[in-house]
Amino acid sequence: MTAFQELMTFQRETEALSGIAERLGWDQETVMPRGAADQRAEEMAALESVLHARRTDPRIEDWLARAEATTPAEARSLDLVARSYNRTTRIPARLATELARLVSRAQGIWAEARANEAPAAFLPTLEEVVRLKREAAACLSEGDLYDALLEDYEPGATHRQIGAMFDRMRPRLVALREKVLGAERRVPVIAAGFPEATQLRLARIAASAFGYDWTRGRLDLAVHPFCSGSGQDVRITTRVVEAEPFNCLYSTIHETGHACYEQAIEPAYLLTPLGRGASMGVHExxxxxxxxxxxxxxxxxxxxxTRMVDAFGDFGVRDAEEFYAIVNRVSPGFIRTEADELHYNLHVMLRFDLERALIGGSLEVADLEEAWNARFEADFGVKVDKPSHGFLQDVHWSCGLFGYFPTYALGNVYAGCLNQAMRAAVPGLDAALAGGTAKPATDWLRENLQRHGSLRAPAETIAAACGFAPNEGPLLDYLEAKFGAIYGV
Incomplete structure (x- = not known):
């Protein structure tokens, strides 16, 4: 075999082992017995030790030096392996293993603290996570510690670029929010009970409407909805609140978007460096x-x-137009994953600023709850009433995913660009959606973005699909048009 072939054979085994680790994580969040947490932490640590050894194998450096790419896909594969090797070799095996063990335990501790409204039970563990992530960032950093962690989720982005984008977005978002919240038109709230089994049945119907391949996936319940896997095994989770059906339905559709991206990647890229989404921002x-x-x-x-009336009977909504307004109702709620499109990016901006301060050392974990509550009240005009509505609501920090949150807002910006390009390219899209299928849209996304996996860098992936460089303008224009019409402002 050539050096390139030897490297890709080795990489294929590494990708397969990484998939096993991801499957263990899915199991832990869905069906693992609570009493297995300590053992699972040791299993995850052992597997991470093996993966770290493979990713830092000195033969990789030799293969990279000798490998010759004959296609753009091969060249990109070499670039991605080299990037992974250069970053992983900077992290000591001891630190990688310790982090894997800790975050496996931390997720269970977080979930219990969240359920019991007991932040003191989680804070000591979070302090350890932050300490180890600061240590990892110092190993990786060529300047800013936070940028070193951000690179794992959105390669090439910096906190200054993202902060500048947020500064441009905030005035228009806040101005639109003030108009909407001050509007004379009022949107009602659904007040009914929606049984769990029926919600889940309807969630499956919605996922099917967006093209989720059930032969390569499944739907389960989790504390925090997520998508896991790639290629031939891509699983989604949701959660159910019987009084709030949109929580389940739209969490499911959201995770279906992640899953369909992974399921659509070119089969030839399976278990190669190209066989995953280009970045978390593109994924979002x-x-x-x-x-x-x-x-x-x-x-x-x-x-x-119509499907909800069929499933639940009369649930107090007059007609489809009122239902459309209710689905898009604007309210300064506590929970990011349930936030309307207007408030969502403000939720992300809050987390972005707080986690930068945590990693940079200007905010300590002991002061996080107070800082969160003060910032939330300033941004949303509402006092946080309990920890599960505040800093305990998200799983990310227990998992050590510092640098992940800003990719949610980047994903919104990218989605705004894609929507503009897709609407121009796909006539009859609304007619298909009104008939219960998103196929024209998902076909366009699959062809122009999803099937390419990590073939291109994140911003290049969006630009190639849209025909223009990503920017926040299309998203803000879309929000102003949509919510201006709904609220008559």
Whole structure:
């Protein structure tokens, strides 16, 4: 074999082992017995030790020096392996293993603290996670510690670039929010009970409408909805609140966006460096466009309204137009994953600023709850009433995913660009959505973005699909047009 072939054979085994680790994580969040947490932490640590050894194997450096690419895909594969090798070799094996063990335990501790409204039970563990992530960032950093962690989720992005984008977005978002919240038009709230089994049945119907391949996936319940896997095994989770059916339905559609991206990647890229999404920002563009621009559109909600009446009977909504407004109701709620499109990016901005301060050392974990509550009240005008509505609501920090949160807002920006390009390219899209299928949209996304996996860098992936460089303008224009019409402002 050539050096390139030897490297890719080795990489294939590493990718397969990484998939096993991901499957263990899925199991832990869905069906693992609570009493198995300590053993699972040791299993995850052992597997991470093996993976770290493979990713830092000195033969990789030799293969990279000798390998010759004959296609753009091969060249990109070499670039991605080299990037992974250069970053992983900077992290000591001891630190990688310790982190894997800790975050496996931390997720269970977080979930219990969240359920019991007991932040003191989680804070000591979070302090350890932050300490180890600071240590890892110092190993990786060529400047800013936070940028070193951000690179894992959105390669090439910096906190300054993202902060500048947020500064440009905030005035228009806040101005639109003030108009909407001050509007004379009022949108009602659903007040009914929606049984869990029926919600889950309807969630499966919605996932099917967006093209989720059930022969390569499944739907389960979790504390915090997520998508796991790639290629031939891509699983989604949701959660159910019987009084709030949109929680389950739109969490499911959101995770379906992630899953369909992974399921659509070229089969030839399976278990190669190209066989995953280009970045978390690009991944979020898929989940957010499925959930919002498509799933919360007037056309799709008209179809969904009929399905909900069939499933639940009369639940107090007059017609499809009122249902569309209710699905898109603007309210300064506590929970990011349930936030309307107007408030969502403000939730992300809050987390972005707080986690930068945590990693940079200007904010300590002991002061996090107070800092969160003060910032939330300043941004949303509402006092946090309990920890599960505040800093305990998200799983990310227990998992050590510092640098992940800003990719949610990047995903919204990317989705705005994709929606503009897709609408121009796909006539009859709303007619299809009104008939209960997103196929014209998902076919366009699959062809122009999803099938390419990690073939291109994140911004290049969006630019290649849209025909223009990503920017926040299309998203803000879309939000102003949509919510201006709903609220008459």
């Amino acid at each position: 563009s898929q989940s957010r466009i499925y959930e919002n621009q498509l799933g919360r559109s007037r056309a799709f909600t008209g179809w969904l309204f």
